Amino acid sequence: MRQEYLVPAQDFSVAGVASSNLKRLLKQLNIDPLTIKRIMVAVFEAEVNVIAHSYGGRIVCDLEEEKITIQVIDTGPGIPDLDLAMTEGWSTASEQVRELGYGAGMGLPNIKKNCDHLTIKTKAGDHTHITMGFSLKESI
């Protein structure tokens, strides 16, 4: 089953709406709470990234029997140095974003920590496409 959520740029008041809606679906699939928690943390971080750094984007969730795949696709401007972005504490967030309590440089590292597979396709000046995979095999 596929579910899509739009994520607007710069609107922090809706941060967490997509991940919260996804959670409601996951609870109906008898997935164990710890796995739901991992998915929630990763998707929330990705959602905030889209709001804080991109020109807007969408979250595409594919729910399958044994795995959940979540793609986060924004419309740019891309990540110039991915290795740096994957470093804990490194952040390009603006002062405005940090004042809201975000931008601690934990976004991508947290995503990596919580998902089973992660691929990131990005290029400076282009869009960013993150694919996160979560295995459901060990649960239940």
Add this chain to the structure above:
Amino acid sequence: MSDLSLHHSLQVINEACKGCTHCMKRCPTGAIRISKGKAVISADLCIDCGQCMAVCPNHAIRIEQDPLSQLQRFTYRVGIVPAPFFAQFPDTLTVTQVLAALYDIGFTHIYLAETGIDILDVLEAEEKEKPLPLISNFCPAVQRLIQIRYPLLVGNLSRLRSPAQVTAIFAKSELAAFGESLGIFYFTPCAAKIAQFKTEGSEEHRLFDGIINFDTAYNQVSVLLAREKERYASKQAGFTFPHCTRKALRWSLVKGQSSNQKGRALAVDEMHNVIEFLDILEDEQETSLQFLELDACAEGCVGGILTVRNRFLATEQLRHWSTNLPKELPQDLTERILAQKHSFENNLCLDAPQPKQVLGLDKDRSKALQKLEKVDRILAVLPGIDCGLCGCPSCLALAQDVAKSQASLRQCVVLKLKDPKELNSLARIWGERPTAAGGQMDDQA
């Protein structure tokens, strides 16, 4: 612990139920449907909060009520009474008079349930684990709500014994000499505590020998005090354990717990506020809060479904009494608690509560996925006005019930009025038989 089949204390009285949908709309876990014109409560989802009973205009929801004759099974009868019980009576009656009447009803010992808070303090009870934020387990309806609706927060629930449990253990320990002839009875302001006690295998079931509803005891005491006014005017009576501290007496009031926590703490009362708050909390990635006091009833236990007096008056009464109580427990009483310390060794924490996975659409995940998709497609054709006439609390709930084959799309009154033929073909598309298969709606009309 986790696989206990929960007992429920609330029942629908079919003769009185008009199928009006008030309870269905109020139920915090979506446990109620109207079927064949009567409310039906799902045992899997009910948390015994009593909201349905509070909102029913036809008095069609009954709560279990055990008679006081149950006391006769024991020679020595201990009442564990929460302070809000004494706040049920008007100012013209004193605690001494109420106590005297309780002894006359048949109790040999009366302990204040709140004594358990002081006992936990004296014994320096500590949580086994300290999740942040820690959620109080004082309100059993909230604990059940979290187990059902918020599986991600179950790990945050406190595991300390409740004050009433602690007081029961203490009383049993002090009165151990009476052995089997000792019965311990808990006074309850709410349905959730009854359900807890009657759930076989629960700690309450083990510790208490019976449960007495606030209103039952209130009536008995009031009758005695009214009939023999003069006699009670001069009678002397006291608690078996004479004092509790000021903070203990306020424990069941809103902020009674949170105001006594170190660090940042918050109190939320009344079911819809609690739900609004837990929805946010479960999404929250990080929070600075250390402690949460969540009460299902407005104003805490004084707002319980079995209370008699206005909850604001009862709150004021308890606050007023508490000002005369000591901040610290007197030395002799502290020693009296320490003398029973052996009964509490490794006995102050409970097993971790487990989530109850009842929100799933199907035990088999591939079937659950199919049903989830079906819900989406059905929801798209429903009117989305949540009128409740189909017997489900919302269009989403109807869609879920249809996907689970527990309801028929034909129950939708709006679709039926708009275009009955279209509805029939839609129902066929979802695999329902052309006519009588979804007969529920016809019975209701």
